[in-house]
Amino acid sequence: xxxxxxxxxxxxxxVYHQFFKMDEADFGRRRPMEEVAGxxxxxxxxxxxxxxxxxxxxxxxxxxxxxxxxMEELNKKYELYIVSAAMExxxxxxxxxxWMNRHFPFISWQQIVFCGSKQIVQADIMIDDHFRNLDSxxxxxxxxxxxxHNVKANTGRHQRVNNWxxxxxxxxxxxxx
Amino acid sequence: xxxxxxxxxxxxxxVYHQFFKMDEADFGRRRPMEEVAGxxxxxxxxxxxxxxxxxxxxxxxxxxxxxxxxMEELNKKYELYIVSAAMExxxxxxxxxxWMNRHFPFISWQQIVFCGSKQIVQADIMIDDHFRNLDSxxxxxxxxxxxxHNVKANTGRHQRVNNWxxxxxxxxxxxxx
Numbered sequence: 001x002x003x004x005x006x007x008x009x010x011x012x013x014x015v016y017h018q019f020f021k022m023d024e025a026d027f028g029r030r031r032p033m034e035e036v037a038g039x040x041x042x043x044x045x046x047x048x049x050x051x052x053x054x055x056x057x058x059x060x061x062x063x064x065x066x067x068x069x070x071m072e073e074l075n076k077k078y079e080l081y082i083v084s085a086a087m088e089x090x091x092x093x094x095x096x097x098x099w100m101n102r103h104f105p106f107i108s109w110q111q112i113v114f115c116g117s118k119q120i121v122q123a124d125i126m127i128d129d130h131f132r133n134l135d136s137x138x139x140x141x142x143x144x145x146x147x148x149h150n151v152k153a154n155t156g157r158h159q160r161v162n163n164w165x166x167x168x169x170x171x172x173x174x175x176x177x
Numbered sequence: 178x179x180x181x182x183x184x185x186x187x188x189x190x191x192v193y194h195q196f197f198k199m200d201e202a203d204f205g206r207r208r209p210m211e212e213v214a215g216x217x218x219x220x221x222x223x224x225x226x227x228x229x230x231x232x233x234x235x236x237x238x239x240x241x242x243x244x245x246x247x248m249e250e251l252n253k254k255y256e257l258y259i260v261s262a263a264m265e266x267x268x269x270x271x272x273x274x275x276w277m278n279r280h281f282p283f284i285s286w287q288q289i290v291f292c293g294s295k296q297i298v299q300a301d302i303m304i305d306d307h308f309r310n311l312d313s314x315x316x317x318x319x320x321x322x323x324x325x326h327n328v329k330a331n332t333g334r335h336q337r338v339n340n341w342x343x344x345x346x347x348x349x350x351x352x353x354x
Contacts, residue, residue, distance in 0.1 A: 005297070081297050087286040093270040109264040110293035117287045120182070120258050122299035122315070138299070 001079045003123040004171070005113075005139075008084035008096065010129035010147045012071070012103075013061040015052075019044070022051045038152030058095040063103055066164035072106055073172050080111055081123065085133070087116040127167065134158050143167070178256045180300040181348070182290075182316075185261035185273065187306035187324045189248070189280075190238040192229075196221070199228045215329035235272040240280055243341035249283055250349050257288055258300065262310070264293040304344065311335050320344070 009015045016036075023045045024030045036044030051057055074080055082100060086092055093114055100112060113121070118133040126137045129147040135156075144150060144158040145167075161167050168175065186192045200222045201207045213221030228234055251257055259281075263273055270291055277289060290298070295310045303314045306324040312333075321327060321335040322344075338344050345352065 003297070083297075087274070087289050087291075090271055090274045090286075093274070093291070094267055097264070097267050097270070108293065109267075112264050113290065113292040113297055114264075114270070115290040115292075116285065120180070120260075120290055120299055122297055 001077075002125060003079040003081065003139075004074065004125040004127065005081050005083045005118070005121050005123040005137075006071075007126075007128040007130070007133065007145070008082055008086075008100070009058075009061075010064075011127055011145045012064055012067050012082070013058065013099065014064050015061055016148060017062050018057055018060070019048060019051060022054070022057075023047065033148065037148045039149060041149050044149065052089055053091065055091070056095070058089075058092050058099055061099065064164065068103065070164045070168045070172070071104060073168070073175055075106055077172065078125075080107065081113055081121075082107060082111060083113045083115065083118055083121050085116060085118060086114040125171070127161070131156070131158075143170070178254075179302060180256040180258065180316075181251065181302040181304065182258050182260045182295070182298050182300040182314075183248075184303075184305040184307070184310065184322070185259055185263075185277070186235075186238075187241075188304055188322045189241055189244050189259070190235065190276065191241050192238055193325060194239050195234055195237070196225060196228060199231070199234075200224065210325065214325045216326060218326050221326065229266055230268065232268070233272070235266075235269045235276055238276065241341065245280065247341045247345045247349070248281060250345070250352055252283055254349065255302075257284065258290055258298075259284060259288060260290045260292065260295060260298055262293060262295060263291040302348070304338070308333070308335075320347070 026047055042048050084096055086096055100107060119136045124139045125141040126134060126139055127143045127145055128134050129145040129150055134142040134144060142158040144155050144160045146160060146162045203224055219225050259277060261273055263269055277284060296313045301316045302318040303311060303316055304320045304322055305311050306322040306327055311319040311321060319335040321332050321337045323337060323339045
C-alpha cells in the first residue's frame with residue numbers, strides 16, 4: 001500500500017480564508033487577490049505572524065473545498081499520514097489535533113504527525129503547498145497544491161494540483177469521482 | 178551527516194521515576210523493581226493510564242541520567258531528531274515541547290517530531306526503548322535503550338544500550354567521554 005503524506009494548512013485547512021478575514025478586520029478593506037498572489041504569505045499579509053499565533057486561528061479555519069470525501073476514499077486505498085509543520089506554533093498543537101478529529105473522524109491519531117521539518121518524513125507521495133517541503137521530499141510523487149503564494153511559480157520537479165478534484169482524478173482514477 | 182531519531186519517554190525523560198512515585202502514592206508502598214521488570218508498563222503499574230493523562234506528568238519528569246552532555250555532542254556530529262509518539266496524549270504536546278526547550282535549549286523546534294506511529298520516520302539510527310518502534314524502523318542501526326519493561330527481552334535484530342554512556346561510546350567513539 002502506498003503511503004501519502006498530506007499537509008494540513010493550505011491543503012486541508014483554508015488558512016487564506018483566515019488571513020483575508022483578519023487582514024480585512026485590521027485594515028478596513030478586503031485585500032484583493034492580486035495583492036497577495038505570487039507573494040510569500042508573510043509578504044501578502046503584513047500582520048500574518050500575529051494571526052497564526054492568535055487563539056482559535058486554527059480551530060476555526062474552514063475546510064478546503066471538497067477535501068473530506070476524497071480523503072475518506074484515499075484513506076481506504078492508501079496509507080495516509082497528515083503531516084503538519086506545527087512545531088513553530090506550540091499553542092496550535094492541541095487546536096490542530098482537535099480540528100483534525102472534528103473534521104476527519106476516520107483519521108486516527110496514529111496517522112497524525114506534527115513536526116518542524118518535513119525532511120524526516122518517509123512516504124511515496126507528498127501533497128503540500130510549499131516548495132520547502134516538496135523540494136526535500138525523497139518519495140516518488142510530489143504534488144504542489146495551488147494556493148495564492150505559489151500560483152505564479154513554476155512547479156519544477158513537482159506536479160501541480162489545483163483542487164481536491166484534481167487529486168481525486170490523479171490518485172483515485174477508477175472511483176468515478 | 179547521519180540522522181538519529183531519538184525517543185523521548187524512557188530515553189530522555191525518566192517516566193519510570195514518575196510511575197513509581199505515583200504508584201507509591203496510590204498504593205502506600207514503593208513497588209519493588211522485580212514486580213515491574215520484564216512486564217509491559219501497563220501491567221507493571223495498574224493505574225498507569227491515569228498517570229500519563231495527569232497534568233504535569235510530562236512537565237515534571239526528570240532527565241535520564243547523563244543524557245544532556247551526550248545529546249549536546251551528538252547534536253554537533255549528527256542530524257538529530259527527537260521523535261515522540263505523543264499523539265495518543267493530546268494534552269501532553271505542549272508539556273513535552275516545553276520540557277524539551279527547558280532541558281535541551283540547543284535542540285531547535287525544527288528537530289522535534291510528535292507522531293502516533295513512528296513508521297513514517299526516515300533516519301539512519303533510532304534509539305528507543307520499545308520494540309514496536311524499533312521493529313518497523315527501516316534505517317541501519319536500531320538501539321534498544323534499557324528500561325524495566327524490556328530488561329528481560331532478547332534484543333533480536335537490535336543492539337542494547339543500557340545508559341547514555343553506552344550511547345556515547347558507540348556513537349561518539351573518539352570523544353573520550
